[in-house]
Amino acid sequence: MNTTVPILDIRDLQVKRGGVGVLDIPALDIREGEVLSLIGPNGAGKSSLLLVLACLLPRRQGTLHFRGATVASGNSALAYRRKTAMVFQEPLLFDATVRDNVAAGLKLRNLSHADILKIVPACLERFGIGHLSGRHARKLSGGEAQRTSLARAFAIQPEIIFLDEPFSSLDPPTRDGLIDDLQRILRETGTTAVMATHDRNEALRLSDRVAVMREGGIVQIGAPEAIMNQPRDEFVASFVGVETILSGEIVKAGSGTVIVHVPGGDIEAVGAMKTGDRVVCCIRPEQVTLSTGASQEGVSARNNFEGKIVRIAPMGLFCKVSLDCGFFLTAYVTVPSVENLTLQEGQSIFASFKATAVHLIRK
Amino acid sequence: MDLIVEGIVKAFSLLISLDPEVLGITCLSLAVSGAATLISLFAGMSVGTVVALIDFPGKRIVISLINTGMGLPPVVVGLFVSIFLWRNGPFGFLEILYTPTAIVIAQAIIATPIVMGITLAAIQHLPRNLRLQILALGATRLQMVWMLMKEARLPLLAAVMAGFGGVISEVGASIMVGGNIKGYTRVLTTATVMETGKGNFDVAIALGIILLLLAFMINAILTQIQQRQRPR
Structure with missing residues (x-):
């Protein structure tokens, strides 16, 4: 695979929350353009790792490099945060129309009105919600709301997108449709993605690599087939089916x-x-x-x-x-x-x- | 019974004829309580938001104090504002006791904890991850706070109206620090107290109806807001 500098890497990461260690990861490299899934049971640290990677959770110890350059912890990470996006399990939409929701990240970057008018409709079309543009976020179904949330994240054309169980609150048909669309869009845009999920089938469908997490650490990382067929220990084995x-x-x-x-x-x-x-x-x-x-x-x-x-x-x-x-x-x-x-x-x-x-x- | 019917009839004639004295009292009430509410918005919303967003030791005690403050008895506020503004008091040199300014100060003190408490609850009630989501969209801290307040705008509007409703209907502090001076510090509530005392039930009822109408309008808007739902 790509032997150049990873788009994102962390070293010697340790994170504590409320005095309890939640993450302990000596090293993790994320390659440009790949889809990496983090799987593991609840409480394994998947969400915490995503938040740390997105610079939304302070890390007690450890370094984060974006394209080889150090990303400082805390507020100074704004420039980095503006190159990344994150989608949560809940759509977390603003009390506004679909159009205004998708424009939110662009407005924060002070983009011109003309640019916003160009980007937003294209993004809505991409996620198949062009017809909902003027609808209020309050009146959307679960699937439509999550599509809006994804469109809002992709509108800012992030270099890396972090997805925290983005499909787990959706019913199976809605979820299937959205996974297909996301897969297509990730391919088209070449966006690097890190996704947390507890559903191994979701991980296998979407990812280039899978990392199995347990108690704040990464137990095994590799291609989906390798994880499925050559689990490293009994925990990974039982977790991958x-x-x-x-x-x-x-x-x-x-x-x-x-x-x-x-x-x-x-x-x-x-x-x-x-x-x-x-x-x-x-x-x-x-x-x-x-x-x-x-x-x-x-x-x-x-x-x-x-x-x-x-x-x-x-x-x-x-x-x-x-x-x-x-x-x-x-x-x-x-x-x-x-x-x-x-x-x-x-x-x-x-x-x-x-x-x-x-x-x-x-x- | 006649007394009441007569009173109501007279009251409506006073209202419809736009009696200058009643109109003056109503305007002063609106102006004084409006100014007090405006002051309480700046103090209450900013402190309420900060307390909601920042974790610090003793936060629960601070929140309990604010919530207690929401039920501050107006007479107690009136007493302390009087003492402070008294000729020999620490702020006596300002010579503002028995002026509309004194009423504004007392009412602002009553309204601020109300606005603060509701603001705090409104911001805390937002989904916890919303803060992270806004930051993840590339917001600065200030942009994040502004967007959160925008998200909580409906309950914050409720805070405004609760604050205003609290002070326009309060009588104890207004009478103590304002003195109910005719044409100067006489507001709806103090006038109602006085007219009732004098047995002028028609005027008292007219003033009462105006107060009730104001209270009804505030509650109608509040209810309207409470019935709306949050988006997913």
Whole structure:
């Protein structure tokens, strides 16, 4: 990727709120034009990190560089703040029309009336709210209000935009539409974006990189696929949707593959560990295939287990099937498949997954 | 019963004929209470906003004091303003006791905590992240405060009217520091007290109706504002 100076970087960041440490991040680089998502449970420090990056929360210790130049803490950061924008979970619109709301940031910069008249309509069109221009903010729906809030942020043509759970108060169809539009606009404008979210699917859809946060620190940062498929520890694994997490010990190590003994069975996995190493096996539910017979017609799946269905939980488009194969294994099965296989709780079934589907974390 | 009906009939004739004395009293009331409210706006809004926005130790106690001040008894204010403006008092040299200026001072002291308390509540009631949002849009501190006050403009308008409503209807301080001098410091409330004392119920009722009308207008506008909603 880009090897030049990052658009934004922080070093040795420590932030306390009410005497309690909320952030402790030794280093973080944000690359020009990328979309970085911060994911993690509530209280992980996502919002605080965004506020610090946006120079809206004083940092006790640490440096912030914008294109290599130091950004001082406190009021003197005005010049920097005028190059960035932030959108919160609540639209936080002003008691005025949509048009005046979107013009707010431009007015603060003393732009001429003529310029404002040029920029605002274009920005409204971009977010598909041109027809709402004269409507009062009080009369908008949730989705329209959040679009207005985003348009207001983009109107000032920020170099970096910070988004704090911008979609979490919207209903699913509205959210989907807005995510698509935001993705398109970020691409068109090339704006660098840092977004906090607790929804991993949102993060995967929008981001170039994902940072998983926990207790004020960044646990893992990387491409979405890397985070999904190679979580660094059990916390990240469970947070990114790995349903089966098993502790075990390597009992046999061969050329590139290992056998892990977990309570209740042996699992074959890809890895370069030594016999006797303690590991955690992570198996994503979508990697597990179920079948009624033990037939393994040409499947390269090395792991085959017979188990009893403990629970079938409908999850919308698919069902989450929990199996007891000596250890507990979870699989996602599409709703038609559940019907075709006539799956029932208590029934015996065969589960298989490839050795490459098992991600090992050294303990 | 006749007394009341007669009083009301006479009162309306006084109102409709624009009796010069009643008109004079009404104008002075509006002028004095208007000036007092204006002073209280500067003092109350600025201090109220600062207290709302800045966190400092003892903030809760300050807010409690302001809220207590909202119910300051006018007679107590009248007493202390009298003492201060008394010939031998610390500000006696100004020689403004029993002048409209003295009433303005006393009424401003009554209205300021009212305006301050409502301003404080109005600013504190804004969404907490709104401050950050305004700063994130590139505002300076001053621009941020100005935009917050603009956002709270409806409740702030309520503060103006509550302050004005508080002082135009107050009688204790006005009579103590103004003296109810005919054609000079006589205002609606002090005149009503006096005319009632003299048994001139028609004039008293006329003055009472004017006061009630003013109070009604203020409350009607306040209610109108309270019924409006905040945007998302």
